[in-house]
Amino acid sequence: MVIKAVWIIVLPIIAFIIGVFFLGLSRKVIARIHRRYGPPIYQPVIDLIKLMNQKSVSHGRLFDMGVILSLAGSIVLVLFIPFGGIAPLSGSGDFLVVLYLMLLAPLGVALSGGEGANPNISIGISRKMMLSLGYEVPLLFSILAVMTYYKTTSLVEITKAQQHLSWGLIYLPLPAIAYFMILPAMLGIRPFDIVSAPQEISSGPSVEYGGKYLALMTVEHAFHTFIVLALFVDLFLGGGNPFTFFVKMLVVFLLGLFIHAVFPRFRIDQAIKYCWKWPTILALAGLIIAYVVTKIPL
């Protein structure tokens, strides 16, 4: 009980550190791929401190509350997703709860941005909604394949089962590939940075944010990166102890970054069509295989 309480406090801090580290790392890695020197890895920390002390504007109550809801949703989510076998609140909510809690962060941004009354925000949110409808189709297929295959809706059980047997990647290669193909869309990095698209719609939903708002949204982004990667490691890469878990996350993130660094941006309709084509076909095939396999008595 006490250990649990400690983890409830420590885990978000770990997630925060890892997330911010990933943000710094990504800028460095991309710079090196572009043959630039790049900022130091701790640059995001400097940015955060600077932003917290800067002036900002607010468009109203909901504008503030949406940002808070968004970050709170992401922090809470960390407690439900096993990190190297540690998930202090996993007994209070299974994978279905996690799927629904993942809605809080985008909903918060959408509500907050909505009150901003800026066309760029509206365009950004509309793109975000459409993009998530796009990637949810393959995502749900691959998640259902995992749940069908392991016959449980509990994330802890899924990671445990992979420690007895081999990684989910071995048994469910197609859903894993499909998940990886939509990973950039979930992380919002190129070729799927349609939502923020700084050159087109001035960072979309975050165009009205400055100072502490931008700082909180950066932290939210760090948590979001952590969550998406942790989910992938839990579902397909066998979890592991905290250290190996971190290494696996790092590898997946770097692979994603390599794609990010060299690809141009999709248009939104291209992105939806992409999501509904190959990832969906692969994930659906994976689901059908998982379904058939569980039906055959072995």
Add this chain to the structure above:
Amino acid sequence: MQLITILIVAFLGAGIVYLIGKISGKARDILAVLVSLIVVILVSLAYNQKIYTSFYPLPFLNLSLTLRIDPLSWFFAIAVAGIEFLSILFSLEYMKHYQKLDFYYSMMLFINAGMLGVVLSADFLSLYIFWEIMSWSTYLLISYKGGKAVGAGLKYIVMSTVGSIAMLFAIVSLYTSYGTLEFSSLASLLQTASSGYILFLLIMFIIGFGIKNAIWPLHTWLPDAHAEAVSPFSAVLSGILVRIGIYGFVLVMYSIVGLNLLHKLGYGLLNFNYILCWIGAISIIIGTFIALLQDDDKRLLAWHAIGQGGYMILGISFGTTLGIAGGIFHTLNHCIYIALLFLVTGAVEYRTGGVRDLNQLGGLIKKMPVTFIGGLIGISGLIGIPLTNGFVSKWLIYKTLIMEKHPFLAFVALIGTWGTILSVYKFLHNIFLGQLPEKYKDVKEVPWAMRLPMIILTSVIILFGILPGIPLNVISGIERSFGIKPLSTIIFGMPREIGELNIINILAAIVVAGVFIYLIFSLSTRSRRVNQYDNYAAGSFIPKDKYQYSVRFYDPVYRIIGPYLRDVVDGFYHWLVEKSISFFQGVRQIYTGNVNTYALYILLFLAFLIITKIGWGLW
């Protein structure tokens, strides 16, 4: 006696309200609220009772009309009475500018009485009588506004009559086979019936109840009727009246036919339950994705009512403890949040002069904060955001689908939710967020009589979202009365053996995290409040009143999925109507109005008779 009192109060109240209305409008309003309040109290007093009374003998049929109360009927009765009370309360202000209010209030109370009669009756004959009272008074109230509403009402009553006839067919057949129409005796008598007969009964009742519940492909009356009815009545119509269909499904499937017989129907995958599931799944897809294309706020909600009906069917058709509980719970949840959302649209209409077009609204959050919170919580319930009621029931349904190994149905249910998010966000954004047009700058919050029902419904959504054990406890009583293993519940979630769901911990985590961030937020440098025109547009100028960037909000998606999302069924019915009209026009040609032709017909008929007579002899 108690049940008869409820119905007498409900029916007599409706009549008296009409008469009093002729004398004084104020007295009528007060009386209408009072009658519906008394009904709520009387129904809630019947909690946890088991009463069975026969109130009117029909010696010539050897039947008597009977009433009963058991967990299932109490559950629906309280929902009926509650929603009806709140929407009558809402009507007080909303309906002020309308004509024929005596008629309106007495019809509202009549529908209330009819619905209560349906859920309280203990035999099919009284159910049918009350059902017809309910259907016809609904027709009158849908057409109340006149104009387009008459067409919508007509469409409703034609389809409703088809359903009633299907139901009557089954009832008559039951009477001729068994000589009784009481639920309890039929339940035992039917156990020996053949599967074919049971299937016939079920199909007839599904047509009857399904038209009311608007399952695909019997849904086409619903969008028109919901959009054209006055808003407080839309809340009743969509919230509970339509869901009397679910009551019928549950009653026939589990209370009368029973699980054992249901499982015997069908071979392998072509199972009765399985087919019903897919009908529910198609309703979900059609409902939620067509809702995405709507620009009229009430029509958007109406399509969601069809989609969410699919979830209920999906839940109850599985016949497992979790599934039935999820389906029934979702019915209750849906009735709360959709009623709230219709009241919200009503409030917006009231203040903006009847604007329903989503593309003409915007920015009302600053003017109508209470209505906005109602809308926000309402759509959260509709999506099923954790801490609102819709979440728990949807969780139960998903869990059932995954545990029963139907991942494809689970996919449909989940993707339906994601489609829901898109359209309801558009609903909220276009009404309340974005730029406030100049013409609405003097809009005020609605009066208290309209705020109160919205506040009550909002708090119930949150209450049932955090403490789902309260309604689930009643629902497990319903399951016990069916002889199914009841759902074991704890007050804030599910016990461990069913699954990991503990709302209180989720709540605590969100609250602690939220408060923590709020502290950081408010301790750091204060932000400057700016008006809605003071925003950054990368050097461009955002013109006043020109900005409504939500027309065709999801244009790329519309272009991709739009062509596939036509309401084919409605088209088919229209085609059918056209063809039958032209056929009957053709038939009409034989009535020339000339006596000579009629004489010719008589002659030809006689010749036909003679020829057949002779012909018969020759064979």
